[in-house]
Amino acid sequence: MSRRVHVATFDNGHELVAAARACRRRGLQIADAHTPHPVHGLEEALGLPRSRLPIVCFVGGFVGLTLGLAFQHWASAVDWPLNVGGKPFSSWPAFLPVAFEMTVLVAGLATAAALLLRSRLLPGTTPSSFEPRATDDRYVLIVQERDATLAAGELRALLLAHGALACREELSAEEVAT
Amino acid sequence: MVPELAVPRPSASQVPPMPPVPTVPTVDHEPLIGGGKTIAQVTRDVCAPIERGPTRLWYGAFAASSSALLLGVLCVAYQIATGIGTWGLNRTVGWAFDITNFVFWVGIGHAGTLISAVLLLLRQKWRTSINRSAEAMTIFAVICAGLFPVIHMGRPWLAFWVFPYPNARGSLWVNFRSPLLWDVFAIGTYFTISLVFWYVGLIPDLATLRDRAAGLRRRVFGLLSLGWNGSARTWARHEVACVLLAALATPLVVSVHSVVSTDFATSVVPGWHATIFPPYFVIGAIFSGFAMVLTLMLIARKVMRFEHYITAKHVGAMCRVLVFTGSIVGLAYLTELFTAWYSGNPYERFTFLNRAFGPMGWAYWVMVGCNVVAPQLLWFRRVRGDLRLVFLLSLVVNVGMWFERFVIIAGSLERDYLPSAWSGYRPTLVEVGTLVGSFGLFLSAFLLFCRWLPMLAIFELKGVLPTTSQPWRHGAQA
């Protein structure tokens, strides 16, 4: 099901953030904002939740560490115990470097994977873009139109007042994630 | 020392001639990015070389580097076809050029990670102009490095045996006690993480290119940019992910060269068996890495016309890093000598006397001259200001650091415990050709990178432009 949205374009981040704040004060829901670079303060302006990537990272690291240690112990002490230079079969201090590398490896890959999947950044996906210059020098605010809490005209005025260069209505392609 | 870098002192001599910057709100120090660029200009400037196509200079450089690469390919092919005997090694000196090059290239790689990860964590804005290419450099350097452990094997076609893979030969695993195996994991992880980090950072810029391009190029960049649209949510996660990866890469970079150093530290060879090695190698790596970054940056800003983005400020900052790390390296050399003397171990003592005054003494003094003495010139502002001089010094340091590894490896092996087994080492043409080839590989890869990918992190530059960053601070407090 498609929705109607208002797309406002700005030429700098500060005005975008201000506009976003204003819209939310008016109870409007911001669908999304597209910016050419991370704009500081935009998260709280849009009221985005804190990312859970750190948890993914930690879990990945923990898994890597345990697997690393366990496998080394199993391979050199259980499955194939050999006398190497008179060292014990399970010479754990010698296993630490590899265990550490495994920790970092798994954690890193997990984090990156989580980022891409969660943000649906996958090869072949066509970007849902309202403004081609959003990756260049335009800051785009997408305001979701709810059952007319605000007349279309007012919203437009509000946005222009906050320095939007242009403002138009569109049918957003996909369901906006909230 | 790094915070000190955060607020580089203003200085007339450092600023290269640039147009006045009226539009930019006045700030407490002159901006990182010269020429009063606007966001749009940044996009244009960085994308320009890619869209404009390469300059004649680029073609010249690429021709040179790729022919060096070809030479290397031929040498390696010949060596693999004929035998390691085509190298100058012998029963006593089992490693020389091969592992020297390996350690050298790994070291080069480190500065990239350091700049992109550590400086990110430390919120060093000046890194933005160089981190992208520094990371690229890391990846290419690690590729060069990874090459040598493989081709130095007597039977490189069996190199995959170093991986603990399930196999049909009954229980047959690898030796997790061997530093060489630690290397496999360390280098492997280092390469993977660096690559991921680099790519994640690239995605937004790839999107920028995509949106400017048309036709095939658009499709390619479209595929690579994974449908990036600059959504605020994605930006949020992207920033977190970058910080996390940086946080992982920082201990990683320390671990990698520590592990490399254990190849030597855990052995019984006098001159190798030293507890100081891990920190000594890490700092040496950073030292050599920064020297290489400097070399490349100074070339790139000329060749790619990035004078406004890679300013004297960046050069100055890196010079400070050089003189600092260079001094630590000097300290490490002294510590080594002291330890050898203080240990009272006749073999250790002999090894170091032999290093300095034995048959390979000349190499030792080249090393000291290039790594400890030469960088001290960078204390002088005038030297730091003269880019040609800085470029020269960066090369000198590269040479010196190569010799450091050579002295440690060949110089220690050549004369160890039993005098009857003492011997010398003389490289063969094949070895020299292989070394040249590795530089060819590195430079070719780097030039291709400059040609096809944004050399500067566009979105990060935009983030530190006066227009976007400075006023916002106040705004945030409001």
Next chain:
Amino acid sequence: MDGERREPLELPDELGLEAAPSRRSFLKLAGFGVATAALSACRRAPIEKAIPLLIRPEQIVPGKAYWLATTCGGCPAGCGALAKCRDGRPIKLEGNPVHPVNQGGLCAVGQAQVLSLYDARRLDGPRRGATRSSWEEIDREITAKLDEVRAIGGRVRLLTSTDSSPSTRASIAAFLRRFADGRHVVYDAVSCSALADSHAATHGVRALPRIRLERAKLVVSFDADFLGTWISPVEFTAARRTTRDSEKPQRFARHVQLEPRMTLTGAIADRRVRLAPWEIGPSVAELGRQLAARSGSGPALDLPKAIQLAPLEGPLAEPLARLAEELWKERGRAVVLCGANDLRVQKLVNWCNELIGGYGGVLDLAAPSQQRLGDDRALVELRQELADGKVGALIVAGCNPVYELPDGREFTEAVRRTPLVVACTSQDDETAELAHYVVPLPHFLEAWGDAEPIAGIVTFTQPAIPPLKEARTLRRTLAAWCGDARDDRALVETAYVELVAARRAAAAPSFEKALQGGFALVPAAPRAVEPFHSAALEPLPAVEPPPAGRLALVLESRVALPDGRHAHNPWLHELPDPITKIVWDHYATLAPATAVSLGLAQGDVVRIRADGAAPALELPVVVQPGQHEGVIAVALGYGRKGTDRFTSVGPRWLQSRPTVEPGQLVGVNAAPLLTFVDGALRSDARSVAIEKTGRRVDLACTQDHHTLAVPEHLAPEGGEVRDAVRTLSLAELVADPDHALEHAALEEAELWPDDHRNAGPRWGMAIDLARCTGCSGCVIGCQAENNVPVVGRDEVRRHREMHWLRIDRYWQGDPAGPRALHQPMMCQQCGHAPCESVCPVLATVHSKEGLNQQVYNRCVGTRYCANNCPYKVRRFNWFDYPHEEALENLALNPDVTVRSRGVMEKCSFCVQRILEAKLRAREEGRALADGDVQPACQQSCPAQAIVFGDLGDPNSRVSRLARSGRGYGVLEELNVKPAVRYLAAVFDAAEPRDGS
């Protein structure tokens, strides 16, 4: 992986091969084709079955070794050998432990003989001139010509080197008897003729006394290299070992060497005096004078007025006086030996020996040695006869006079003028070129034979392999020419039976029995040894030292190539010389002081000019500590025809240099500089002038640093000298045999709990440095046993020799008169092996029996293990070393892998022998006993310096030795726990010498 071989692929049926192949079947076939190509590319060379016979010849069990008792034919010393045969071919020669001559050991030359057997270039089939012919033809023609000679009563001369074979001598006698004037002339390239002649003069017996060194308490040797190259080195080394028994230090014998050059023997002497060749005679005379003075004048000793010796002045007087004192003290248990081939000097030596009761004690004339039968006088006469063209027929057998004798040109001309010249030889050598007929001689391993090296000891040779070449022994050739069609076995047997009968030796074993044991004791025919004729003594002519600017030339034999005979054997060329550690190269040695004064350095090529027609030699210089300043020494035996074959030895690549320049020979022939001085072939009677040529040669030396002391300018205080080799004075040892060595206190600090309990034995080795002479027999033994490749001169120059077992040689003491410390160095099989923990792929791990195993097919060749080996005993396969010579490959030991390129290898304690011994024990249903396992090095060691066994068993020989007061481990302070223990070298010197 390497061993894996694939079955030949067969075309699967399901590939529908219809007339018009469908697309599918075409693709199938295409894919199959690719697969086949790939697989066949992976496949290694097919296995040739060594024994394709369906009916197995008895005694040959495929894959099972059997032993044949035989006699080494490497030199006339006649050492008993056991030929180890596999699949019907000999693969190794070992000393026969019960043989009375060598008692178990075998020298490097002897062990290398198995390779000579498989020399593809040995002569094959008889030749007329240069053209191949048939036996019938040449026999017919030769006998015809001989008949002509007989008809006119012409002279027939048979020229051979020493051959003590009773059967051969019988056929020679039978052959010569048919001529009015037939004579058998014997000579040795390195002659001992004067020694025999002197006894003819002083004792009425022309023979070499058998030297029983085991009875000696004091040996004084004037330039006799009896442990290296003189007469019967293995026998003497075996005897010496009994006087160096670590159990009985009191029985240690003292050995004093007086010599101009550095010999293997002199290098390890308890005391060594340098003296010039021209000083040998006077010194011996002085010794005699002093001894006579002590003995007072007995009837035997009142000298003819002719030699009222004047006391000798000069620096030598003191040491000689001391020596005389010692000799006198050890009367009856002492002996004086002399290598000089000078009749007058040798007679004086006999006098000395008479005075100290050497005869009947150490020297045995009743059952003399026949290991050198050469008679230089006869040789000189023959040369005269040839020169005068008086010889009707010359038959040369088993020697190479054109190469071995001086002024070859005249000799060659003389030989050319001789109507009939027949050469019996195994190589197409310099003499064969001149011969009208060439009769190939077989290798001793493929023929029947016998020898009586020492009167009373008859020893046999039996074929270990069907003849590889069409050849015929001299014995049979001569018999054939006498119309006697019997084969070698029959001739040998008859000769033995007659011998037994003649000597009325009832106790002698039957022929069969004798063959089994390899030898028979047949008491020697009693000889009339007369009491000493003091009348025979003559005064010595005054010999002047060479004029200023000239040096005395000493032509010497080197251990690996005693004479030219074995110059075609690559193992011997690549064996590091025990003294100089140089391989492949031919060189001239100079004293350090001389080199300095002439402004020469190691490797500088000099031109050595002798006066007269003798050609100048151009050779690189080697600076040899301990050599007399007035002497330049050059080895004989180089520059042999056919050594140009070695061009192809070793790997070829971009920067490689051939072992021999194409068309060139290995070294130059120095024999032309030999001289005949009153009827004796002398090797030390010339003086030469030295000129620089300005050229330099990069000599191939396996050792770069030659002392245990590190270079002064790099020596840290406290670390000037390394103690890899420990030495003791006999005094110290006798004083406290159990704690002779002060050990650095090593407290047992273990980082790890040792969770590796040894199951079964803990293999270990003890090496007695007091016994080791550095003869290098073990090196070749190891090479033969373990298929160690020959890598060529250039690779050795690059320090890439492959020997698993090397002998480190360190000079100790001042460069003028140093002493050699020899140390056999192989994998120490460390308990905490540094090599093991660094290998990424577990290619080297520890066995339950304490062996440090190298797994070739798992090795990827990182060389990390070699870097981390403190002893640097690991060897890397830098290339695929050529194994093209199919015939030569028959010498390979099937029990040991031939390593491929890119893998590490090293001493394995001969693990294949350990397994073999275990199997044998199991078959016999018994436990492994001490001494069951003998690695190749231990087996071959003439000095029995190496003992292998179970260190876990406190009563094993090896444990007892390891515990002995002399035992220490090299670099034990590293706590790598080496399984090889060394027993400190012992020198009977007044002052203990430790360190530099």
